[in-house]
Amino acid sequence: MAQSDLQSKVITTACGMCYVGCGVRVQVKNGVVVNIDGNPDNPVNRGNMCAKGKSVFMNQYNPNRVKVPLKRTNPKKGFDVDPGWQEISWDEAIGTIVTQLERIRTNPKKLWVYAWEVIGDSNFWVTHLGIAFGSPYVSVATSPVCGKVIHPVEFFTGGGFHQAPDLHYANYCILVGTQFGIAARSSYTHNVRDMADARARGMKLVVVDPVGGHAASKADEWIPIRPGTDAALGNSMLHVLLNELGIYDEAFLKNKTNAPYLVGADGRYVRDPKTNEPQVYDAADGTVKTHHDPSLRDPAITGSYKAQGRPARPSFELLREHVTKYSPEQTEEITTIPAATVRRIAREFGEAAQVGKTINIDGVDLPLRPVCVDWARGTQGHKHGFHNCWPLKLVNIVVGAVNVPGGILSTGAAGKFPHRWWPEGGADGMLEHGGQVMHAATHAKAFPGRTPTAPSRMDLAELFPFASHFQTVLPITHDDPSAFGLSEADKIEVLIHTPTNPVLGSWGDQKKVDSLLQSLKFIVGFAVEINEMTLFDDIVLPFPTALERYDFDSGTGQDLLGPCGQDDFYWQVRQPAVELPPGVRHPQEVCQEIADRLGILGDMYRILNYAYRLKGKHAMQPGQRYPVTDFIDRTVRCWFGEDHDLAWFREHGLIRHPRDVEEAYINPFLNARIPVYLEHFLDRGRELKAVVEREGLDWDLSDYKPLSEWMPCPSYDAIHKGDYDLIAVHFKFPYVYGSYGNENPWVDEICEHTSAYRILLNESVGRAKGIGDGDTVWLESPVYKVKATAKLTQCIHPEAVGVGGHFGHWAPGMPISRGKGVNFNALLPLDVDHVDKISNALDSCVQVKVYKYEVEAE
Amino acid sequence: METGHSGLAVQVTFMGEITAVIGKRSLEVSLPDEATVGDLLASLSRTYGDAFTCQAFVAPGRLHHTMLIFVDGEEIKERGGLSAKLGGGKVDVILLPMFGGG
Numbered sequence: 001m002a003q004s005d006l007q008s009k010v011i012t013t014a015c016g017m018c019y020v021g022c023g024v025r026v027q028v029k030n031g032v033v034v035n036i037d038g039n040p041d042n043p044v045n046r047g048n049m050c051a052k053g054k055s056v057f058m059n060q061y062n063p064n065r066v067k068v069p070l071k072r073t074n075p076k077k078g079f080d081v082d083p084g085w086q087e088i089s090w091d092e093a094i095g096t097i098v099t100q101l102e103r104i105r106t107n108p109k110k111l112w113v114y115a116w117e118v119i120g121d122s123n124f125w126v127t128h129l130g131i132a133f134g135s136p137y138v139s140v141a142t143s144p145v146c147g148k149v150i151h152p153v154e155f156f157t158g159g160g161f162h163q164a165p166d167l168h169y170a171n172y173c174i175l176v177g178t179q180f181g182i183a184a185r186s187s188y189t190h191n192v193r194d195m196a197d198a199r200a201r202g203m204k205l206v207v208v209d210p211v212g213g214h215a216a217s218k219a220d221e222w223i224p225i226r227p228g229t230d231a232a233l234g235n236s237m238l239h240v241l242l243n244e245l246g247i248y249d250e251a252f253l254k255n256k257t258n259a260p261y262l263v264g265a266d267g268r269y270v271r272d273p274k275t276n277e278p279q280v281y282d283a284a285d286g287t288v289k290t291h292h293d294p295s296l297r298d299p300a301i302t303g304s305y306k307a308q309g310r311p312a313r314p315s316f317e318l319l320r321e322h323v324t325k326y327s328p329e330q331t332e333e334i335t336t337i338p339a340a341t342v343r344r345i346a347r348e349f350g351e352a353a354q355v356g357k358t359i360n361i362d363g364v365d366l367p368l369r370p371v372c373v374d375w376a377r378g379t380q381g382h383k384h385g386f387h388n389c390w391p392l393k394l395v396n397i398v399v400g401a402v403n404v405p406g407g408i409l410s411t412g413a414a415g416k417f418p419h420r421w422w423p424e425g426g427a428d429g430m431l432e433h434g435g436q437v438m439h440a441a442t443h444a445k446a447f448p449g450r451t452p453t454a455p456s457r458m459d460l461a462e463l464f465p466f467a468s469h470f471q472t473v474l475p476i477t478h479d480d481p482s483a484f485g486l487s488e489a490d491k492i493e494v495l496i497h498t499p500t501n502p503v504l505g506s507w508g509d510q511k512k513v514d515s516l517l518q519s520l521k522f523i524v525g526f527a528v529e530i531n532e533m534t535l536f537d538d539i540v541l542p543f544p545t546a547l548e549r550y551d552f553d554s555g556t557g558q559d560l561l562g563p564c565g566q567d568d569f570y571w572q573v574r575q576p577a578v579e580l581p582p583g584v585r586h587p588q589e590v591c592q593e594i595a596d597r598l599g600i601l602g603d604m605y606r607i608l609n610y611a612y613r614l615k616g617k618h619a620m621q622p623g624q625r626y627p628v629t630d631f632i633d634r635t636v637r638c639w640f641g642e643d644h645d646l647a648w649f650r651e652h653g654l655i656r657h658p659r660d661v662e663e664a665y666i667n668p669f670l671n672a673r674i675p676v677y678l679e680h681f682l683d684r685g686r687e688l689k690a691v692v693e694r695e696g697l698d699w700d701l702s703d704y705k706p707l708s709e710w711m712p713c714p715s716y717d718a719i720h721k722g723d724y725d726l727i728a729v730h731f732k733f734p735y736v737y738g739s740y741g742n743e744n745p746w747v748d749e750i751c752e753h754t755s756a757y758r759i760l761l762n763e764s765v766g767r768a769k770g771i772g773d774g775d776t777v778w779l780e781s782p783v784y785k786v787k788a789t790a791k792l793t794q795c796i797h798p799e800a801v802g803v804g805g806h807f808g809h810w811a812p813g814m815p816i817s818r819g820k821g822v823n824f825n826a827l828l829p830l831d832v833d834h835v836d837k838i839s840n841a842l843d844s845c846v847q848v849k850v851y852k853y854e855v856e857a858e
Numbered sequence: 859m860e861t862g863h864s865g866l867a868v869q870v871t872f873m874g875e876i877t878a879v880i881g882k883r884s885l886e887v888s889l890p891d892e893a894t895v896g897d898l899l900a901s902l903s904r905t906y907g908d909a910f911t912c913q914a915f916v917a918p919g920r921l922h923h924t925m926l927i928f929v930d931g932e933e934i935k936e937r938g939g940l941s942a943k944l945g946g947g948k949v950d951v952i953l954l955p956m957f958g959g960g
Contacts, residue, residue, distance in 0.1 A: 136878035138955040451912035457878045
């Protein structure tokens with residue numbers, strides 16, 4: 001490779017092998033990367049590195065990397081079609097892209113931008129190119145599962161982007177369907193050490209998961225659960241806490257939640273006739289008054305009252321009554337978790353919460369609630385994903401373990417440096433506005449939600465008033481727009497995407513994905529390698545690796561998913577360790593050229609200035625083009641002062657700032673309540689019902705309820721009917737991130753040695769089927785049948801089949817990973833019946849059969 | 859769209875998700891000389907109905923947090939919000955998408 005200076009040096013920069021963006025020190029000899037170590041000064045990873053990051057230079061020097069723009073010469077598209085790539089100049093590539101965008105200029109609804117790129121400025125530059133063009137379909141989220149429930153829930157309960165256990169103070173932690181702090185998720189390399197320290201000091205870790213994976217291996221107790229039944233577990237724990245043990249944080253519920261809001265027989269708040277504000281019963285003087293009445297002293301959360309001449313009860317009373325349906329004995333039939341186990345962990349959790357106890361940190365008295373239930377992808381990915389998760393959040397809320405020491409914390413919610421960002425209350429005194437360090441990272445907002453209207457969008461966003469992202473249904477609506485009141489004219493025609501691989505990492509049924517991608521008239525994709533998504537591209541633009549790039553925002557560890565508690569806030573700039581290959585350009589500059597040629601450069605800058613909080617002399621000006629170094633230089637100076645320019649960051653790597661108690665534990669300082677009762681679901685549901693009836697749409701409205709019920713997934717019904725006998729679920733490895741980075745010989749070697757490419761089958765189930773460890777089997781769902789290698793284990797629920805990672809590559813440009821493992825998503829039916837009507841999540845548990853492979857069966 | 863008034867010809871550029879309702883990226887709207895951003899949005903609500911109103915407002919007079927409006931290049935929060943005068947008559951109405959995980 002050409003390196004003009006052929007220097008030997010150590011560069012401080014950010015890893016790019018997952019979204020965390022750990023600090024790294026890259027050793028370069030004669031212009032070639034020879035080693036990478038963690039940067040001990042970076043507060044997110046504190047010098048630690050994972051296997052993905054350590055092996056990054058095998059991706060860097062991938063001989064199959066895309067290094068020049070390509071165009072397809074074969075107009076036929078498909079998973080197994082050779083695109084007939086031909087190298088072209090950047091001028092021709094961008095000229096072709098601009099011509100296609102000009103073609104749809106009068107109807108920007110024809111453009112779709114799909115811009116998750118692990119994490120870097122392209123997340124924002126590519127999206128803002130799409131926003132400026134006028135596309136309504138601009139998505140940074142590529143997965144129909146990731147974040148679908150957690151973001152909206154976190155927004156109205158914590159004000160941040162995600163949740164994380166406070167491992168500094170927690171004494172009892174339950175992980176449900178997640179491997180937080182052990183194998184996956186936010187600030188992974190940070191939380192791994194905190195989790196280990198917490199366990200070493202005696203924190204009890206309970207893992208509830210169909211798969212006894214990495215997290216279970218570190219837990220004090222692994223509790224296998226039938227897939228998709230987490231709501232029943234959550235409600236049952238609530239029942240034990242509230243009704244059997246009487247453990248709840250009364251002061252917190254009275255003053256920090258809507259528990260005292262009076263609810264009438266129609267399920268809605270009793271409201272003050274003059275102000276329309278919700279009313280409560282003040283036990284101190286026996287009167288009904290508004291929730292924010294200055295004279296309010298003792299809002300009742302239990303009992304029955306009369307308000308405005310009608311019977312009314314506090315929200316909490318309704319919750320308490322509601323969960324009586326979920327006794328541990330009844331729940332055992334749903335979850336398969338023994339009643340005694342549910343009762344025990346609920347008691348242990350409640351006792352460990354130490355309701356009423358306080359702690360003094362830095363001179364500030366705070367509630368101490370050293371317990372938390374954490375959940376993520378495993379609980380979200382279900383037909384009723386929202387309600388499958390919400391009771392688990394409520395378990396934290398009822399004991400007051402939300403954004404206080406030891407409890408569940410909200411990531412990225414608040415800060416004071418380099419500017420102030422803070423959650424705020426809104427309608428009905430409830431938490432409504434989340435905090436965000438960058439405007440670009442706009443939060444999901446599920447309270448009070450949007451008013452539904454007739455669909456005019458191919459993603460049916462109008463029918464998902466609480467969802468954060470909407471791309472899940474695109475393959476469904478493109479298949480038959482008329483079924484949703486749309487027409488052929490509404491179809492998307494042009495797609496711009498970043499280098500990730502949604503064909504393997506997103507959606508489900510690949511026949512529908514193939515059909516969607518074939519229906520698009522023009523696709524342009526940035527690419528590091530020719531993966532399965534790239535096979536559909538008309539133009540391929542080479543994308544720099546993380547070791548070649550500049551990014552102002554170099555990872556979620558610093559913006560949305562940082563370490564919790566009083567770990568330092570930091571900002572790290574990504575800088576190149578090696579030069580760009582001659583044919584590769586920085587994506588920020590590519591976006592500028594496209595926007596400039598389209599005449600929308602000034603518009604794009606206006607939104608980017610807002611996104612990056614660029615003001616005054618630092619704002620980008622219409623008519624100018626900025627080298628990426630200029631853009632980053634003006635941004636860091638704008639944020640951190642003129643003495644912290646790009647040169648400063650190139651030398652120091654990052655800036656740190658200690659977080660005070662208020663930033664770390666925000667709940668006591670929030671002037672807003674959080675919900676235990678989702679009254680607004682009733683209003684949005686009523687409005688949605690009117691819309692779908694008017695439009696003649698067949699739409700399930702059963703999720704629009706203020707208190708969660710367990711509702712079965714189609715897979716649950718299928719195995720109970722006997723059509724299938726197993727449910728396939730997905731799980732993660734600490735050394736694999738999505739389908740990104742699989743083409744790495746070191747990662748491949750780890751996967752081979754750890755049997756990661758095999759599917760997990762309960763040992764006794766396998767033996768009963770005549771399947772032995774290492775046998776080749778058929779794995780068959782309603783939409784996909786694939787050969788797999790079985791790994792028999794006791795560490796999986798007997799009704800589940802575990803499929804890890806995002807494997808199953810077939811693209812010719814990925815010779816190392818091709819033909820290895822199974823693509824889990826391909827097993828998933830992709831239709832409206834498998835989409836959560838609240839969160840837009842795709843049901844990610846699916847009924848399957850597993851049987852021994854016989855040659856003649858093919 | 860309101861026409862026939864000799865007042866201000868407002869050039870409105872739509873970006874982001876709001877174009878799903880408007881169907882195009884730019885529009886000229888005629889409004890009285892002293893019209894405000896609130897007047898412009900009310901006019902758009904009358905023309906595009908609930909589809910626009912529900913995208914723009916969380917409640918009467920309260921914009922959704924993802925609505926971003928510039929008048930002559932300046933965000934309206936700096937100019938008095940919905941009561942901001944339309945000034946030179948160049949308005950950007952942007953509905954930002956929400957960021958999400960991968």
